[in-house]
Amino acid sequence: MPNPLHAELAQLLGDRFTTSDYERQQHGQDESSLPPMLPDAVCFPLTTEEVAAIVKLCTQHQTPVIPFGAGSSLEGHVFAPHGGISVDLSRMDKILRVSADDLDCTVQAGVTRQQLDQSLRQQGMFFPVDPGADATLGGMASTRASGTTAVRYGTMADNVLTLTVVLPNGDIIQTGSRARKSSAGYDLTHLFIGSEGTLGIITELTIKLQGIPEAISAAIVGFDALDTAVKAVTEIRQAGIPVARVELLDDIAIKAINQFSNLALAEQPTLFFEFHGSKATVQEYAEMAGEITHAWGGSDFQWAVDIGERNALWKARHNAYFACLAYRPGSRSLTTDVCVPISQLAECIIKTKEDIDQSGLTAPIVGHVGDGNFHLLLLVDPHKPEDFAQAEQLNERLVKRALAMGGTITGEHGVGMGKMKFMQAQHGAGTLAVMHAIKQAIDPQNLMNPGKMLPTLE
Numbered sequence: 074m075p076n077p078l079h080a081e082l083a084q085l086l087g088d089r090f091t092t093s094d095y096e097r098q099q100h101g102q103d104e105s106s107l108p109p110m111l112p113d114a115v116c117f118p119l120t121t122e123e124v125a126a127i128v129k130l131c132t133q134h135q136t137p138v139i140p141f142g143a144g145s146s147l148e149g150h151v152f153a154p155h156g157g158i159s160v161d162l163s164r165m166d167k168i169l170r171v172s173a174d175d176l177d178c179t180v181q182a183g184v185t186r187q188q189l190d191q192s193l194r195q196q197g198m199f200f201p202v203d204p205g206a207d208a209t210l211g212g213m214a215s216t217r218a219s220g221t222t223a224v225r226y227g228t229m230a231d232n233v234l235t236l237t238v239v240l241p242n243g244d245i246i247q248t249g250s251r252a253r254k255s256s257a258g259y260d261l262t263h264l265f266i267g268s269e270g271t272l273g274i275i276t277e278l279t280i281k282l283q284g285i286p287e288a289i290s291a292a293i294v295g296f297d298a299l300d301t302a303v304k305a306v307t308e309i310r311q312a313g314i315p316v317a318r319v320e321l322l323d324d325i326a327i328k329a330i331n332q333f334s335n336l337a338l339a340e341q342p343t344l345f346f347e348f349h350g351s352k353a354t355v356q357e358y359a360e361m362a363g364e365i366t367h368a369w370g371g372s373d374f375q376w377a378v379d380i381g382e383r384n385a386l387w388k389a390r391h392n393a394y395f396a397c398l399a400y401r402p403g404s405r406s407l408t409t410d411v412c413v414p415i416s417q418l419a420e421c422i423i424k425t426k427e428d429i430d431q432s433g434l435t436a437p438i439v440g441h442v443g444d445g446n447f448h449l450l451l452l453v454d455p456h457k458p459e460d461f462a463q464a465e466q467l468n469e470r471l472v473k474r475a476l477a478m479g480g481t482i483t484g485e486h487g488v489g490m491g492k493m494k495f496m497q498a499q500h501g502a503g504t505l506a507v508m509h510a511i512k513q514a515i516d517p518q519n520l521m522n523p524g525k526m527l528p529t530l531e
Contacts, residue, residue: 078134079114082158085126089117089164100139100159103146104206104394105491106407106453106461110152112139112159119164121237121245121276128274129243131158137520138241140270142212143185147408148489150216150269154524160274162211168192169277176282177234177251182211182275198282201226204485205391211275216487217267221390224310224443225317225349226283228485230266237277238265241516251279264511269487270522272515286349289317290359291383292374294366295341299323299426299438302342303419305369306442310415314361318347319443320390323426326397326437326450333396334389344371344442345390347383390439397437397450404435404452407464409491411475412446412484421478422447425471432467434460446484472498488526496528505530 082090092114101111113136118124131138137157144151153159165181168189172178173196180189186200187207193199204213204220212218214236219228226232235249248261265272296302299321306319321344322330328340346362348355363374377383389396398406413421422438429436429449440447451467453460472482472495482488482495497505508527512519 076113078130078136078158081130082114082116082127085130086116086118086123089119091115097159099144100141100151100161101153103144103149103151104408105147105149105489106405107149107152107491110149110154112153113156115141115159115161117161117164121239124160124162124239124274124276125243125245127158127160128239128241132242132518132520135518135520137523138274139522140211140215140274142183142209142215143207145206145208146212146216146489147486148483148491150487150489150522150525152490152524154490157520162274162276163209165276171196173198175251176284177279178282179277179279180210181277182209182214184210186210186213193282194285197285199285200232200280201283202229202232205394210278210280214266214275214278215268215270217485219441219444219446219485221318221320221387221441223441223446223485224319225315230263232281233262233266234279234281236262236265236275236279238273238275240273241518241521267487269489269526271512271526272521274521286351286355288352288355289347289349289383290355291345291347291377291386292359293338293343293345293377293386294363294371294374295339295343296369296371297341298370299342300419300423301369302344302371303422303442305366305371306344307415307418308365308369309362310443312361312365314358315350316346316358316362316443317349318345319441320345321438321440321442321447322390322393323438325400325435326393326439329396329400329437330389330393333399334385334392336389339372345386346374347387393437393439394450397452400437401435401452403454405455407451407453407461407468408448408486409451409468409471410446410448410484410486411471411480411482412444413475413478413480415443415445417478417480418442418445418447421474421480424474425449428467428470432463434463434467436464436467441484444484445480490525493526493528496526502530
């Protein structure tokens with residue numbers, strides 16, 4: 074029997090509506106280790122108005138809507154556990170406006186990080202949020218993404234001025250203005266940032282930009298032990314040294330990227346640094362950081378002296394996920410992250426490393442240690458259920474450890490389906506009830522990305 078919603082969507086979009094098995098498969102999986110859950114169909118809108126029309130039709134037919142960007146999420150955000158329509162925003166990829174005077178720009182949600190970066194650098198500017206993956210800006214806002222530069226420039230929550238959002242009833246709203254501050258009413262921009270598509274679909278963003286610094290330098294420094302590396306970072310942060318990036322890779326992660334990226338780094342816990350500013354201040358910051366790392370037993374700074382070396386270094390860091398998968402061929406990664414107060418970071422990482430060693434799993438550690446956030450890549454054999462069970466148990470212990478230290482169940486990956494079960498442990502029933510009330514008020518039919526983020530209240 075023909076599906077009336079599908080017929081209406083096909084009439085609206087033509088060949089930009091599809092029920093092909095290939096597209097459904099592509100839109101029912103992400104980079105997580107969770108089994109795929111396919112939508113019934115996929116739409117490729119080009120404008121905010123088309124998104125609104127799609128959502129209105131889905132609401133009329135009481136059909137779930139699942140926003141999709143680049144599919145690089147790590148917790149099942151784009152899955153369709155209840156079927157429905159996947160709305161792929163990747164063709165909404167126009168940079169609509171750039172203001173060098175105001176250091177901001179407006180983009181459609183499907184613009185990717187690298188696409189924007191290539192355009193802006195020709196004009197002497199850059200967008201500072203760098204999650205590593207070439208994610209879409211809409212997806213980055215939806216998950217409140219951050220990454221390697223958050224220690225200096227903040228997360229998506231700090232770098233978005235206003236959003237265009239399609240609500241569950243198909244209405245289109247603007248959440249704010251281009252002004253750098255406002256005290257006019259509820260802060261709807263930050264309500265939708267991090268909502269993971271459960272309250273509406275972000276279709277346009279106005280974001281803050283930065284001028285490219287006069288000088289950028291990068292270096293690495295190795296340590297004999299993880300805890301001294303983390304303690305060195307803690308002291309650097311307490312000293313107020315404005316590092317632009319400071320990343321930690323443990324010895325296993327270094328072995329993996331050496332093999333994958335054809336590097337020859339010493340196979341030991343290693344910090345990757347980057348400093349931004351004038352030539353004089355960059356040198357000063359680096360010397361101050363070097364004195365601290367040396368006092369904690371770190372090696373001399375190994376400098377990436379030109380842009381090619383620097384880009385190769387950060388490309389290797391960004392490829393750590395794929396390097397770790399290649400390190401154990403045929404494996405899949407149950408990838409998880411937590412974030413703790415920086416004073417607790419060394420203890421959290423050391424206890425986690427001990428837990429990994431006792432489990433027998435291979436699980437490289439990488440982290441944005443300047444803001445207390447780190448990741449585990451739990452490498453499991455997809456044909457061994459016991460590997461998944463062991464990894465899930467280790468992940469649960471990690472989450473409980475982070476919460477006990479005053480931290481959070483996820484620093485930047487988001488909740489999705491993978492970490493939904495930990496939300497009550499972090500927030501408690503009362504706070505979750507407020508979140509449910511917001512969801513009910515905005516999306517009473519529970520059609521916007523259902524089955525994500527908010528667990529059923531106990």
